[in-house]
Amino acid sequence: MNQKNNIINKLRGSGLRPTKQRILIAKKLFDKNKTFHFTVETLNKKINKNGSEKISLATIYNTVEAFTNAGYLKEILTSKNKSYYDTNIKSHHHFYDEGTKELTDINYNQVKLSKVPNPPKGKKIKNLEVVIRLQN
Amino acid sequence: MNQKNNIINKLRGSGLRPTKQRILIAKKLFDKNKTFHFTVETLNKKINKNGSEKISLATIYNTVEAFTNAGYLKEILTSKNKSYYDTNIKSHHHFYDEGTKELTDINYNQVKLSKVPNPPKGKKIKNLEVVIRLQN
DNA sequence: TATCTACTTTATAATTATTCTAAACTATAA
DNA sequence: TTATAGTTTAGAATAATTATAAAGTAGATA
Numbered sequence: 612m613n614q615k616n617n618i619i620n621k622l623r624g625s626g627l628r629p630t631k632q633r634i635l636i637a638k639k640l641f642d643k644n645k646t647f648h649f650t651v652e653t654l655n656k657k658i659n660k661n662g663s664e665k666i667s668l669a670t671i672y673n674t675v676e677a678f679t680n681a682g683y684l685k686e687i688l689t690s691k692n693k694s695y696y697d698t699n700i701k702s703h704h705h706f707y708d709e710g711t712k713e714l715t716d717i718n719y720n721q722v723k724l725s726k727v728p729n730p731p732k733g734k735k736i737k738n739l740e741v742v743i744r745l746q747n
Numbered sequence: 748m749n750q751k752n753n754i755i756n757k758l759r760g761s762g763l764r765p766t767k768q769r770i771l772i773a774k775k776l777f778d779k780n781k782t783f784h785f786t787v788e789t790l791n792k793k794i795n796k797n798g799s800e801k802i803s804l805a806t807i808y809n810t811v812e813a814f815t816n817a818g819y820l821k822e823i824l825t826s827k828n829k830s831y832y833d834t835n836i837k838s839h840h841h842f843y844d845e846g847t848k849e850l851t852d853i854n855y856n857q858v859k860l861s862k863v864p865n866p867p868k869g870k871k872i873k874n875l876e877v878v879i880r881l882q883n
Numbered sequence: 884t885a886t887c888t889a890c891t892t893t894a895t896a897a898t899t900a901t902t903c904t905a906a907a908c909t910a911t912a913a
Numbered sequence: 914t915t916a917t918a919g920t921t922t923a924g925a926a927t928a929a930t931t932a933t934a935a936a937g938t939a940g941a942t943a
Contacts, residue, residue: 747869
């Protein structure tokens with residue numbers, strides 16, 4: 612019950628009404644000890660597999676967008692024509708395996724930059740992501 | 748004429764028949780002194796604007812894919828659901844402006860990494876790309 | 884040079900991912 | 914308790930890409 616209240620507070624804190632659907636989706640996304648990557652397609656399967664509860668695909672799209680805007684999720688940079696999301700919102704880096712097309716996390720402190728360019732004037736650096744492309 | 752022969756040789760060297768369409772597309776992409784980013788949509792407009800020559804959209808898709816596989820183009824990592832390509836195939840880095848959603852190149856030697864993780868066993872590092880996200 | 888064949892182009896249909904629409908539903912403020 | 918603004922939903926619409934299959938062509942070979 613405590614985790615449910617945590618979710619409700621989290622949602623309220625971002626001006627999102629804690630609806631049944633948002634709470635259920637938040638549970639699937641944030642009640643793990645591990646962060647993970649997903650697409651709307653895989654999230655939809657995870658939620659709607661056991662015939663009991665049904666959340667419409669449009670709601671899943673809406674919710675993922677709302678959670679991303681609220682900063683609960685991060686969109687991943689890829690070269691695919693489909694959106695990938697990461698429940699790990701901390702700055703971190705990725706390996707991208709060109710063979711298997713898999714993306715795995717690299718801990719932030721495993722990469723260090725010793726030189727970084729100045730941002731264009733009027734802009735600030737928000738964060739810095741390194742993608743290491745792998746081949747066999 | 749020489750640049751046309753260069754293109755023809757380049758194509759032949761990758762086992763691609765130098766068809767009229769491929770040569771024309773290659774000219775639009777590689778006969779500049781500057782590299783640039785594009786999508787199939789923008790490339791299609793550039794090619795088919797002046798009513799004279801027409802290349803079908805399917806051919807543009809096929810050709811961009813063939814050129815990418817041949818290593819003449821590089822797909823850009825983004826968080827959009829559309830493919831972006833770069834005529835700059837050298838390892839380099841990008842600024843990504845979250846406001847304007849624009850992607851601009853950073854010269855390779857403007858970024859230096861002092862620590863990089865070991866690749867998973869059986870894999871080699873092919874290259875390393877840094878994306879610097881900007882905000883106002 | 885003529886002919887054959889595998890590769891290529893093309894228009895169009897099909898598919899996939901996402902967004903839009905508008906009606907029904909619901910959290911919450913008054 | 915009620916009003917209302919926010920939310921969900923099924924289904925339609927759109928956008929990007931891929932598939933299909935017929936017509937065209939580059940290049941090898943006779």
